[in-house]
Amino acid sequence: MLNFYTxxxxxxxxxxxxxxxxxxxxxxxxxxxRQRAQAGRFADVxxxxxxxxxxGARGLHVLLNWRHFAYTPEEILQFSSGGLDWHGAVWxxxxxxxxxxRWRRVNVVTLLExxxxxxxxxxIAGWMGCWAAGCAYGAEVDTLARYSPLLVSESPDVxxxxxxxxxxxxxxxxxxxxxxxxxxxMLRRGWLPNSRFWILLxxxxxxxxxxGFFRADYALMARGLRADQWLDGLMLxxxxxxxxxxxxxx
Numbered sequence: 001m002l003n004f005y006t007x008x009x010x011x012x013x014x015x016x017x018x019x020x021x022x023x024x025x026x027x028x029x030x031x032x033x034r035q036r037a038q039a040g041r042f043a044d045v046x047x048x049x050x051x052x053x054x055x056g057a058r059g060l061h062v063l064l065n066w067r068h069f070a071y072t073p074e075e076i077l078q079f080s081s082g083g084l085d086w087h088g089a090v091w092x093x094x095x096x097x098x099x100x101x102r103w104r105r106v107n108v109v110t111l112l113e114x115x116x117x118x119x120x121x122x123x124i125a126g127w128m129g130c131w132a133a134g135c136a137y138g139a140e141v142d143t144l145a146r147y148s149p150l151l152v153s154e155s156p157d158v159x160x161x162x163x164x165x166x167x168x169x170x171x172x173x174x175x176x177x178x179x180x181x182x183x184x185x186m187l188r189r190g191w192l193p194n195s196r197f198w199i200l201l202x203x204x205x206x207x208x209x210x211x212g213f214f215r216a217d218y219a220l221m222a223r224g225l226r227a228d229q230w231l232d233g234l235m236l237x238x239x240x241x242x243x244x245x246x247x248x249x250x
Contacts, residue, residue: 090201123172123204128169
């Protein structure tokens with residue numbers, strides 16, 4: 001599926017950026033519709049979360065890949081070259097959201113409820129974008145014949161070199177779709193109000209942690225785990241702590 005760019009007429013856009021942008025727009029429209037009585041204040045807070053998320057995502061990516069950026073500091077602010085970390089996006093986005101919520105006097109719990117669909121939708125967009133750009137590619141296997149086509153395929157790495165690999169992008173999209181179904185059911189039936197965002201974040205973190213065992217793209221390693229897997233575990237714990245706090249408050 002390697003397709004770095006999408007053309008809309010004469011306009012050329014990075015497919016990863018386009019898909020992620022579409023995901024953000026859908027999330028914003030969904031949240032503002034659900035909170036349309038306070039749409040103006042919520043829009044301000046969403047903007048703060050977006051800015052914080054972009055800064056956090058890029059900042060953590062640069063930190064994790066400092067060995068590269070130390071020699072090419074001019075690339076740090078080149079967002080068009082790619083490189084965003086979802087953990088940084090969540091933490092940076094939450095910081096921006098909380099700061100703007102205090103300024104606009106909006107309840108944070110209500111805000112996160114309005115963003116229930118953000119976790120699965122942005123996960124799907126991110127993985128589809130990576131599928132197009134060749135990032136987060138799977139580890140090689142010896143032959144396609146020994147595995148189900150649902151698990152492996154002939155696919156390229158970030159340099160465009162094809163090989164039989166685990167379908168990590170498909171794994172990520174499936175996780176996102178399952179979480180989207182769960183989010184829809186919880187919203188429709190009114191289950192677990194005020195806890196939905198954190199439940200979905202916990203489940204996403206667990207899914208990303210497991211997918212990490214099948215990835216082959218470069219990552220710092222520590223005690224047999226990728227740096228992103230350690231961050232997945234940290235995000236999992238962060239989500240569980242906040243889920244417990246929300247449950248205790250209700």
